[in-house]
Amino acid sequence: MDVSFDFTDSVALVTGASGALGAAVCEAFADAGATVAAADVVAPDDGEAGLDTGRAIDFYRGDFTDEREVERVVSEVLADHGRLDCLANVAGTWKGGAPIENTDVETFETLFDVNLKTAFLASKHALAHLRERDGRGAIVSVSARSSLEGGEGDGPYRASKAGVRLLTETIAAExxxxxxxxxxxxxxIDTPANREMMPDADHDAWVDPADIAEVVLFLCSDAASVTSGAAVPVYGEA
Known part of the structure; x- marks a missing residue:
């Protein structure tokens, strides 16, 4: 069944926009009629997916681990477009491979900064503007299936993504x-970087970023008006 969404006259801010999933979310919003504010510390041409700016996608460079940068980008988006209807917290990274006693603090800090702090800061500075949308403002953040349990070798990643889940539930309650x-x-996720990292894996079982982007749009749409505080699986057979 084909599903379409209409985000005409809406403005969506997407973090991590130069990555494969972020670019897919930006393009899905644009295809649905939204004006997209695509934000990343990495320029589109240097990103993983080659984000196609133009076609109602405006790029804002900013480091979303820095609160002053987040304030600046949100202010620029409001100045340029006058409103904010949706926030997609896609910025994130993965590092792992070592047990806790062998994990350096820099790896721990990077994972919590990029995965959790960016979502916290973007949400913090977007909320006042999203409230102006008369109950239609929405935030969707990217957690991870692995956040549901502990595991060997990537504990800080799992913990940071569990934090995203709990942050989401808190924002929903508040x-x-x-x-x-x-x-x-x-x-x-089926991305060029993951294929390079795991060349012998079953790539057919992985989920296409565009399919995850459709779920993000659903959660931001009026079709999900009674859904808040949820953590939605988007891992298919992966």
């Missing part, structure tokens, strides 16, 4: 009736 907040939980 803004009930005003702003909806939900999370999606991918497993392995």
């Amino acid at each position: 803004n009930a009736g005003e702003v909806r907040a939900n999370a999606v939980m991918p497993s392995v």
